[in-house]
Amino acid sequence: MTGLPDTPGAGGLQRRRDAAEAAQHHLITAVAPLSVIACPGAGKTRTIVDRHCATPAGQPVGRAIASFTRVAATEVRRRATALGRTDLLQHPHVITTLDGFFWRFLVRPFLLRDDSRPAFRHIETWRDAPPELRRIDLTLSQGKRARFDLAEFDFRYPGGDDAPVASLPGRHRYADGRHRLSDAQIDRVCRLAETRRHQLANNHHLLTGEEVRKRATFYLRKHRQQLARTLPARFTELVIDEAQDCSDVDVDLIEQIGALGLPVLTIGDPDQAIYSFRSDGTPACSRLFTTGTTITLSGNWRSSTTICRLAATLRTGPARGTDTALADHHDSAHPVWLLPRHQNTELAAFAALADAAGIPAGDRFILAHDSRALPGTTANTRRPPTGHTEALIWAVTVLRRRTPDQRARDIADKTLRAELLRFWFTAAGTATERDNLDRFGIDTHHLTRLAAQVLTDLPDLGMPAADWCTQARDLLTTLRPPSAIPAPKGQLSAPSGKGSRKASSLARLGAAAGTADDTRTGTIHSVKGEQADAVMVLFPDDDRATQLITRWATGSPAPGTEESMRVLYVAVTRARHLAALALPPALIPDLQQKLEGHGIAVKTSGPA
Structure with missing residues (x-):
């Protein structure tokens, strides 16, 4: 597949733009099933929204649009709102992540409620699981121990009914003196992580995307006839954005959904398939882009010609020419x-x-x-300490430094919110944030405002840790949301022997660095x-x-x-x-x- 003709001059540019807009219009009006190969900067999100906005108001059957991240799904919602079509964000339409679609329509309807056990919860990552339940302790010789967080581990999924296999990345293996651990000890803690993951999924009913996919595969087989009636009756089509990120399991599920009678439109760029752990060998998305009618968007509205030519030299798939x-x-x-x-x-x-x-x-x-x-990034920039006081100080340090690493900031924000709830409410560390907010009657936006106020009002981290903890306790006690549930006691104190150190040292981040x-x-x-x-x-x-x-x-x-x-x-x-x-x-x-x-x-x- 080749790019549009490279005609020089302003007239040539306008002709190329007209041709690109014609390809976009084809996508807006074409009938699914359909696959779309879109180059970077092709305006695919805007075109998806334009296709969605072409839907007449008041239709009894909706459209499902699924992407791989909340950011992408949020962008679709934002663009539809800007075009004045907020009706397309409501029932019967659905804009969600692919995980969310599998969870909401293939898994949750078939889960049996048991009031004696925790309700099933879909979480994005294990870092969204309750802090206390993620903790893993490895006992060493002479009474020593090493503490780990389930979120530190990588998991490989063999497929079928085989359990996921845990590994500990190098940056975590060698943090906090863990270089003293033998390979046998690392192997043992990986087995503990696998056990803990099994417990959270089966006993606490916390399901990440992988658990959701496993159950979706099972329920598609078991309830195929029912789903063949309900899904096509609910949606005219399923649009899957960023389809190059699909795993083999995702593609299997998508193909089965299509076979139920729900037309599927997949859109993405095969050259951006960068999650090899999801598939063995050739990216799984190649199965989606080689069947049915295919539309190609090769007009790049983002980059200069030089950058388009640079990108073309990096393509590893079938020849597509320069965008x-x-x-x-x-x-x-x-x-x-x-x-x-x-x-x-x-x-x-x-x-x-x-x-x-x-x-x-x-x-x-x-x-x-x-x-x-x-x-400015170290092994600890994305790894909060396991101690409550140290974790709070770590989160405050990362957020106050305005660390440009967005992933580190996201982790710090989650950590700050979790530590506030743990300070204010007994047993908050054993429940997800959503469950805690429901239990204690706190609106999520109110918690966001409280976290922002805490970040501003907490004392300077250059003072001694003992003094910092005293002032922090007073502030958090004052800001605690009203509740009949008593607050925990004996929290937020400097670790033994470290009260005279600067509070900032407890974050173990070193001096601020970076750009x-x-x-x-x-x-x-x-x-x-x-x-x-x-x-x-x-x-x-x-x-x-x-x-x-x-x-x-x-x-x-x-x-x-x-x-x-x-x-x-x-x-x-x-x-x-x-x-x-x-x-x-x-x-x-x-x-x-x-x-x-x-x-x-x-x-x-x-x-x-």
Whole structure:
């Protein structure tokens, strides 16, 4: 599949825009089942909303739109609201995540209620499970122990009826002196994590996306005839956005839903399939984009021609050609910058390039595959301590520093809210936030306001921990929501022997570091769907970079590099005007030769 004709001049640009809008209109009016391959910046979310808004008001049958993140689903709602179609956000229509669709229509209707046991709850990640239930203690020799959080573990899903297998990532293995743990001890704590996960799912009825999918697969088989009546009667079609993120299990479920008589429209970009743990070998989404009628959106309204050409060299799937740049800055003269990684001088070099281009710090991204490569990010930036006092101080530290790592801020916000509830209410640590709010009669927005006030009013973390805890206790006691349930006693005190230390030291985050301005940082996986005027990608300073550049420069597939190419593709396609790649100096000549061979303007910069 090729891009639109590259006709020079203003007239040529308008013709290309007209052709791209015609392809979008085709998507708005085409009848499902349908698959849509959309390049980055193709305006697919807006086009999905336009298709939805073409629905006449007052219809008895609705449309279901499912994406992989709440952010994407929220964007669909925002755009529909802006167009004055709030009726399309209500029954019989549904805008949700794919997890939410499976949960709401394939699982929850078939769960049997047992008042003697906890109600079933769908949670996004294990970090949303009650803090006390996530805690795992590994007993060591001489009475010592190491404490873990279930949210620290990665789980691999063998498929079928096999239980998930836990592993502990390296950054968690070596934190807090855990390098002293033997492989046998790590294996033991992984088995404990598997047991704890089983307990939370089966005894406490907490289901993440994987548990929901397992039950959905079972109920689709068991209640097939019933679902064949109810789903097509409720919806005219199911739209699945970001379909490239589907796992093999997702595709199986989607195909079964289609077979029930509910037409399915899938839309996505196969070259952005960057979750290999969800599928073995070829991305599962390839099954969705090779059947039925296919529409291609190859007009890019986001990036310059240079960035579109750069992205085309990274594609690993079937040839699609170079996407056509349609933005007003389509002919931007900014080259691709190759910056040597050398003692963080690439950060200053990128800042200087963006300054020269007139791009403000808030419209810049610094991205990496691994969060540890990001400036100012350490093993503890996304890992709150397990102690209550330390966890509260950690959350306050991360949020007050305005850490540009959004994932760390999200974890800190959840931690702050959880610690407030644990301070105010007995046994709050053994229930989800939703259950706690229901039990104690607190509106979620009120908790958000209280958390913001606490963050502002808590004392400075530079004072001694004992004094900080005293003032914090007084403040939290004053702000406690009215309740007949007594508050817990003996909370929020400095750990033994640490009362004279600065309170900030209990967060174990070290001195504030990172970029000196509002430049955003994040992992590549965390910024899908976002964009910025200037983007710099940090390559790892090890053999992985060598393997990736060799794969890129030669075009010869190599084990373990195909997904890395797609991850890099996602990163560079976030950029609107300026793209920079920071990599080991020895790798720059080969990459420069590769890019220039494709007619891409390239410049390099030495260490500042």
